[in-house]
Amino acid sequence: LAAETAFIDQLRALATHDGARGFSDDAAVVDLGDTRMVITHDVLVEGVHFLSSDPPQSVAWKLVAVNVSDLAAKGARPRFAMMGYTLTGDEGWNSGFVEGLRAALIHFNVTLLGGDTVSAKERSLGLTMIGEAEGPVPSRSGACEGDALFVTGVIGDAGAGLALARAPGTDDDNPLIVAYRRPQPQLEAGERLSKAVSAIMDVSDGLLIDAARLCEASGVAAMIDLDAVPLSPAYRALHGDDRSARLNAATAGDDYQLLFTSARPLPALPCPVSRIGRILSGSGLHLHDAHGPVPIPERLGWEHQ
Amino acid sequence: LAAETAFIDQLRALATHDGARGFSDDAAVVDLGDTRMVITHDVLVEGVHFLSSDPPQSVAWKLVAVNVSDLAAKGARPRFAMMGYTLTGDEGWNSGFVEGLRAALIHFNVTLLGGDTVSAKERSLGLTMIGEAEGPVPSRSGACEGDALFVTGVIGDAGAGLALARAPGTDDDNPLIVAYRRPQPQLEAGERLSKAVSAIMDVSDGLLIDAARLCEASGVAAMIDLDAVPLSPAYRALHGDDRSARLNAATAGDDYQLLFTSARPLPALPCPVSRIGRILSGSGLHLHDAHGPVPIPERLGWEHQ
Numbered sequence: 001l002a003a004e005t006a007f008i009d010q011l012r013a014l015a016t017h018d019g020a021r022g023f024s025d026d027a028a029v030v031d032l033g034d035t036r037m038v039i040t041h042d043v044l045v046e047g048v049h050f051l052s053s054d055p056p057q058s059v060a061w062k063l064v065a066v067n068v069s070d071l072a073a074k075g076a077r078p079r080f081a082m083m084g085y086t087l088t089g090d091e092g093w094n095s096g097f098v099e100g101l102r103a104a105l106i107h108f109n110v111t112l113l114g115g116d117t118v119s120a121k122e123r124s125l126g127l128t129m130i131g132e133a134e135g136p137v138p139s140r141s142g143a144c145e146g147d148a149l150f151v152t153g154v155i156g157d158a159g160a161g162l163a164l165a166r167a168p169g170t171d172d173d174n175p176l177i178v179a180y181r182r183p184q185p186q187l188e189a190g191e192r193l194s195k196a197v198s199a200i201m202d203v204s205d206g207l208l209i210d211a212a213r214l215c216e217a218s219g220v221a222a223m224i225d226l227d228a229v230p231l232s233p234a235y236r237a238l239h240g241d242d243r244s245a246r247l248n249a250a251t252a253g254d255d256y257q258l259l260f261t262s263a264r265p266l267p268a269l270p271c272p273v274s275r276i277g278r279i280l281s282g283s284g285l286h287l288h289d290a291h292g293p294v295p296i297p298e299r300l301g302w303e304h305q
Numbered sequence: 306l307a308a309e310t311a312f313i314d315q316l317r318a319l320a321t322h323d324g325a326r327g328f329s330d331d332a333a334v335v336d337l338g339d340t341r342m343v344i345t346h347d348v349l350v351e352g353v354h355f356l357s358s359d360p361p362q363s364v365a366w367k368l369v370a371v372n373v374s375d376l377a378a379k380g381a382r383p384r385f386a387m388m389g390y391t392l393t394g395d396e397g398w399n400s401g402f403v404e405g406l407r408a409a410l411i412h413f414n415v416t417l418l419g420g421d422t423v424s425a426k427e428r429s430l431g432l433t434m435i436g437e438a439e440g441p442v443p444s445r446s447g448a449c450e451g452d453a454l455f456v457t458g459v460i461g462d463a464g465a466g467l468a469l470a471r472a473p474g475t476d477d478d479n480p481l482i483v484a485y486r487r488p489q490p491q492l493e494a495g496e497r498l499s500k501a502v503s504a505i506m507d508v509s510d511g512l513l514i515d516a517a518r519l520c521e522a523s524g525v526a527a528m529i530d531l532d533a534v535p536l537s538p539a540y541r542a543l544h545g546d547d548r549s550a551r552l553n554a555a556t557a558g559d560d561y562q563l564l565f566t567s568a569r570p571l572p573a574l575p576c577p578v579s580r581i582g583r584i585l586s587g588s589g590l591h592l593h594d595a596h597g598p599v600p601i602p603e604r605l606g607w608e609h610q
Binding site: 004006007008010011013014015016017019020021023025027028030032033034035037039040041042043044045048049079080082083084085086087091094095098101102105111112113114115116117118119120121122124126128130132 | 309311312313315316318319320321322324325326328330332333335337338339340342344345346347348349350353354384385387388389390391392396399400403406407410416417418419420421422423424425426427429431433435437
């Protein structure tokens, strides 16, 4: 991990353009002519970001959706995609992938412009997505002391679904597994929120680790009420909602919800939103629930995946 | 290979946008606001596109250069890049890569905007490059009967260099190995040529296979004079320039020269240019040299890498 951090730091020295946002934001922002482009690139590696047993249709969905989620956090509208695809010789898998890709492109109204197809031993799928934004594009670095901290949707379903999907005898219709395989990025919420938030990012690696990143980027601390972290009925039915269940949900990742701070009234949103804490001066996370302070878990979520 | 072709065909059905150019061109072309963007994405896989023994500095150079070469073929000016990088735990390799990446970005005046760093077993490096073009962007499909066929620079050096680099006891300063590891895309020539050509593409998989692709895209045939294929002194010194040496050069790949057709006078170019043939009606390639017709070799270059 030290080597990885060192590498990222070396790379960051190349982020000399303001629009690169120090490689610390969900997406880059550049003006080209009269257009404000928001650009993101995510890679999914088999065995790391998806399971060999995941249907290729849903892997394609996820490849598109995780990039859309980055644009959602910037209030940007997805437009174009370029894909890097590793051909591994499994014709059925490839066909299923194209089927899922078509569905996702149509669903999110994204145009695939091209890319590259290469032979490889390992499946490693890259997608660049270019979106368009109007006006200032929010970052994850604007949180201020006194702001409230919010999250959209529910947290923990995808993590619970991953655990189920790893076990034999998977029920493909289980809503937790569906949450893991087919994330639903909060595109419309992101667009409506972009002018009302002080900081915003998507939750991809875990609520707590991503909240810690938002705090670090903003130079602030956060107090999070674990009891306010929104859990789904399916999650509660499987894991309950005690402190341990909530900590699991908040460190699981793959939620693709929006985490944001604001001191202003929120616009109407097409999804549930929960106030889960507030921003303090200082640094780092503080957790509490009805029983009092909660020790910060050692693992906050996924590190560099 | 049949499976790969089937996959590409399935993908091509998703190329519904004009700018995707049927996934058959070097790059996609889209207008965003008042800006004409030219976008390309290339992936390099270790053991397929580069050798494990290649210095990481030159792998980074190549990753940038192959994308620049696609833009050169469109007469576009490189602007921005997004990278997908697989971290494989070799700290020295990663540092060397960043060093080479910095040099290449500066050389080609490209801004790295961001990307994704993932854990993986296999090195698979993806880069999306966004360039800007003015006016109509040439394609590979406009060649007409009667046009002359040209190529820039020399052909075959990189292929000869690859063979040398595969052998033990490599001399890193050998110009053929340098040609293989550090391609020099014809960016300025591409910009000057863009208004003078009927069709243009870069030579990446081999002169003959790329000429065949240009002909197929244009619905024409080509007669190529093998004796006119430009060879370097270093290539001649190693392999001679008989028919077999010339066929090897013309099917070797990794040249990153520009192959183009025109019926008009050419602008002054900053590099050598050779007239290697002419465009005929019909389809496919015809080869000849001073000794008469040359049978078309079974392998024209690299297929889907």
